[in-house]
Amino acid sequence: MALEFFELVSSLDKNEDIHLARILVLLKAFQREDEPALVGITKLAKLDFLLRYPACFETAMIARKVSPKNLRVAEFEHATIEASMVRYRYGPWDHRYRKFLNLLAARGLITLAVDGRTVVIDLTNQGTMLAQKFSESHEFEDVTFRAGMLRKHLDLGATRLMEFIYEEFPELNNMQLNEEIELGALA
Template identity: 30%
Template sequence: MDEKENSTEVFFDILIKNEVVMETAPLDEQKEYILPDDDYDFHAYRILLLIRKCGIINEPFFSHFTIYGRGKFSFFDFLIRYPFYLKRVIEIEKKPKLLDNLKLRSFETERALSPMIKYIRGPWDHRYDGIFNYMVSKGLIKVEFTNFNKSKKAMCLTLTELGIQISEQIIKEEPIWVDRMDIINAIFPKNATNERIDDYIRKHFPSLMLGIEGE
């Protein structure tokens, strides 16, 4: 037995002889800490509000609030998660009065709530598929690839009745997010197509698109 193994054995012998017990809370009292970025409830909370505020009702295609377009949804969510980019959009559009409602806090200029990756047509979160499945399983949204007008189809995120009820409660709890989503609505029409959002990202934020360098 070498010196290292011997010292380890002596150490554990001392613990045993002195009846040393690790202070560990019972399992039912232990708390599991989850980072916000890994908490699907956190994402669902924000996405419900986004669909309610930036979604549109367009009968007969959908009678509940819906955001249609994979790229449009992810870009709008990106602007909420990275509000300093929303500030840049306001500046690009030369609408300084909207800055009053942005209420950008100092820490929000330094880091984002959670990371998103470059995607073919803009930012995307690799967790979205899991988050959407979670929200569908909870009866909060429907996710379909379907018509949003007579001739075009897209990924559609639609609130259920339960999703609407909960989103209305969130509106009361999150005035800053509500104001920021109203800014998005003031800049981008609710019936904006994926193509329009793609063009906007390509023109003003090309570094967010996969395979494009610089801005």
Template identity: 30%
Template sequence: MKSLSRLGFRPASLPLAADDILEFHAARLLLLMYICGTSGRIDGLTKMAKLDFFVRYPDFFQIACAAIDKTSAQPPASDAIESSMIRHHYGPWDKRYYQVLGHLEAKELITVTKHKQSYQIALSALGRETAKALAERPSFQGLVKRQREVKKVFGSKSGNALKDLIYQLFERQVAKRALGQVIIK
């Protein structure tokens, strides 16, 4: 994964996927904290990853909504997976999280603090301003809408509750996958 600032010498003829760009993931996580967090904070990497899973896998989000009888969720505009995740010890995970969170912390957009056995990831004042500006951009409206739905349905649940729900509902797609294997429909 590369930062846009390091792609200046890349030949323009080579294809470049958004999934390969650090800032793509950083923007999504900033918005996740801003929209799905409580006062711009998400308590725990597990909760962050599971909320991100439901944002990135809209078809799984719809199945989970139906399973818990939350009819308020709107059907996704597209059931395409935005960016794949892998099966990790605690369910869906993105091996780039540590790099992206480190990037956001170095840019002073977030703070990461240890609290008991987990980490609290919180927007800084600059992070809140940046996330607010991103949320207002037309290019992020689809993502913002999905994140608002995820917040409405799952925002009050703990990371462990979300992990358990994912393992229960998506046993074949997630729980039975080997560690490190990509999660697919």
């Protein structure tokens, strides 16, 4: 049974469309009128880290004074992750973010702009409509809820968000660069 579960999680990690859909839902949650959804890939990575690790999402929300009973994190989610992330120079990171963003841009779902050294990410009208469809689907109910909670409680600048992650998950500081993050290391 455990091997079947591992194989399922592993196959999901290889399915890029799952990651692209989750990123669209996250961008939709942070979408603003007359402003880009997110400024900086580092901010995207930090927020996505919390979406992909439900136990870490719960820890972060409790640190922001949200009651655990309002978080809708199931017990089994304390021992699961959606996909691997590694300790990167700026914290949790998936080496495929640039690829994911380029795929979304090539499909006309997001726009990417560069402001100095910062990548500015926003949804196109087509991306907004698709993100809305995902957000309304049962399959993305938890992701949509959590993305909304992140917007409400952790809509911080990239630097402050990075500091928050390191404050709440000091274990990340002790990891080697490019070392895969294991849920047990953060529990």
